[in-house]
Amino acid sequence: MTVGTAVTVAVTGMNALPDNPGPGLAVARCLREAYGDNIRIVGLSYDALDPGLYLHEYCDSAHLLSYPRNGAAAILARLVEIQMQEKIDVLIPCLDSELPVMVSLAPRLLEMGIRTFLPSAEQLERRAKDRLPELSEIAGVLCPQIHRLTSPGFFKTCEPEGWLYPLVVKGVFYDAKVVHNPEEATAVFNMIASQWGLPVIAQRFVAGEEYNLTAVGDGKGNLLGEVMMKKRAITAKGKAWVGIAIHDDALAATARRLASALNWKGPLEVEAMRDSKGRYQLIEINPRFPAWIYLSLGVGRNLPALLLELALGHATPPLSPPQPGTMFIRYAQETIIPLAAFEALMIDGKRTQPNLRILP
Amino acid sequence: MENLSIAQPPHPPIVSLSQRLTLCDSGFVFDPVTGNSSTVNPTGMAIIRQLQQNSNLKQAVTALQKNFKVQSRVAERDFIEFTNLLWNHFR
The missing domain is CATH 3.30.470.20 (ATP-grasp fold, B domain)
Incomplete structure (x- = not known):
């Protein structure tokens, strides 16, 4: 690897939950194993109980961000605060839901000295997900048909139109469930819509x-x-x-x-x-x-x-x-954290010191 | 099942499939394309090796007869049945 001097990299998505982990901790682990002590890793996340924030072997420090739903201005304001303390060189966002905001902020982040390597908004x-068939046609790739839905009525009328069960019902950012009848489809639609918003996507089952x-x-x-x-x-x-x-x-x-x-x-x-x-x-x-x-x-x-x-x-x-x-x-294990570390994240939104070991 | 005569080479797709398989001496088989794995007995190992060497049915049956001391029709039946199983498992 060619990083010659210590570089500071911020990584989001430290929600390493056992049944559905965010990618951030795995990204941090890859970077730590590549660069060892020649890298500072700043863990960023949205919840003080996200496990990766406390794993100082991978994250030298950790900070809470404002949720993406609060808008780009709130996230930027928080990143400005964090940048004053951390002098981040590169930011690697790891969550689907934050990507639109991070992409829109990329030019402003660069002015602050934070590089990214992100796609354009376009x-x-x-x-x-709701534009995959269009892209697939251009790329010459097979893709099941989709329907963008703003109400669950489709599920009661879809079979005569050739949309046979099972179908896959998906949120714009997260969640996908296979459904086998209109009742199940409607329940999943309502669950996904309440959690991730509209539209909800129906995709043919492959x-x-x-x-x-x-x-x-x-x-x-x-x-x-x-x-x-x-x-x-x-x-x-x-x-x-x-x-x-x-x-x-x-x-x-x-x-x-x-x-x-x-x-x-x-x-x-x-x-x-x-x-x-x-x-x-x-x-x-x-x-x-x-x-x-x-x-x-x-x-x-x-x-x-x-x-x-x-x-x-x-x-x-x-x-x-x-x-x-x-x-x-993959395996799950417990890490022991002192109350002070949890307190720091809850009150100050950051952990800047390694967790102190709790001795018997 | 496909009706193979003794002179026909094995069906090409099963040959190309078998040639991509990793076959360990323990009988563990791994397909690097699909990620599927399985275990086979010594007869299965011998058949996969014949396929990987691109042997035709006659050559494969002769090799099986020699290795396992069985009649030609038994070797042929085992070869055809096993290649069918292999195809359905890893294709």
């Missing part, structure tokens, strides 16, 4: 197996360092608990066509179903690293480190060839 919009790919787009149409994974065990929320690295040229080609069509800049995760004919059908493009990004380090393609080099304007390091068969198993 690129971000073009890969949104039978098959899900595969995931993560990589970094260079903003010039190229995709760097593809790492592919199949989930071997999932949590109750459908998130990977065990995953195995694979390599399929067809999946890589699918992702490259999408990145080229978008001129994608920044990290991404492509989710695709391999149908009964062995064809990949695009399900989602997430505009950030996935929670399983630590596997990229495991296969010799440390993508958060690659992103950091790109953000700093350095030459990208050579990457190992794919190593299919490398697995990860």
Whole structure:
């Protein structure tokens, strides 16, 4: 790695919850293992109980942000405060819901000395769940049909129109559930709408197996360092608990066509179903690293480190060839925190010292 | 099941599928494209190795007869049934 002097990197998404972890802690872990003590990592999150904020082996300090729903001005004001203390060089946002705000703030952040490596607002919009069929057609990629919904009435009338159950009901940012009848679909619609807002998306169900790919787009149409994974065990929320690295040229080609069509800049995760004919059908493009990004380090393609080099304007390091068969198993463990650390985050919105060890 | 005559080579897709498989001496099989894995017995290992060497059905049956001391029709049946199983599991 080519970072020569200590660099300070802020990483969001420290909500490393066992059944549905945010990617931030895994990103921080990749960076720590690449750069050791030659990097300062600032953990950013939205809730004082987000576990990554307390793990000082990965986050030298931690700060709370204002939620994205409070608007760009509130987040910027908070980042200005944090920047005065931390002198952040690079910010890596890791949550879908904050990406639109962070993209809009990128020029202002650069003026403050904070670099990013993010897509444009247009690129971000073009890969949104409700625009995937349009993008797929341009890229020459298969994609199930979708319907943008603002009310659940569709679910009672959809079958005569050829929309047969099961269907997949999704939120704009998060959540996707397979539904089997109008009643179930309506309940899921209401749950997702109340949590993530409108529109809610109905997508045709594709039978098959899900595969995931993560990589970094260079903003010039190229995709760097593809790492592919199949989930071997999932949590109750459908998130990977065990995953195995694979390599399929067809999946890589699918992702490259999408990145080229978008001129994608920044990290991404492509989710695709391999149908009964062995064809990949695009399900989602997430505009950030996935929670399983630590596997990229495991296969010799440390993508958060690659992103950091790109953000700093350095030459990208050579990457190992794919190593299919490398697995990860996620586990949950407890960390002990003194009350003072929790108090600091609750009252001051920050933790700047390592947690003091509690002795018996 | 596809009706293979003794002179026909194995079906090309099963050959290309078998050639991408990682086969360990323990009988553990891993497909790097789909991420699927399985275990096979010594007969299954021998059949996968024949497929990976691009053997035709006649060559494969001869090798199985020699290794496992079975009649030609038994070896042929095992070969065809196992390749079908392999195809359905890993395709």
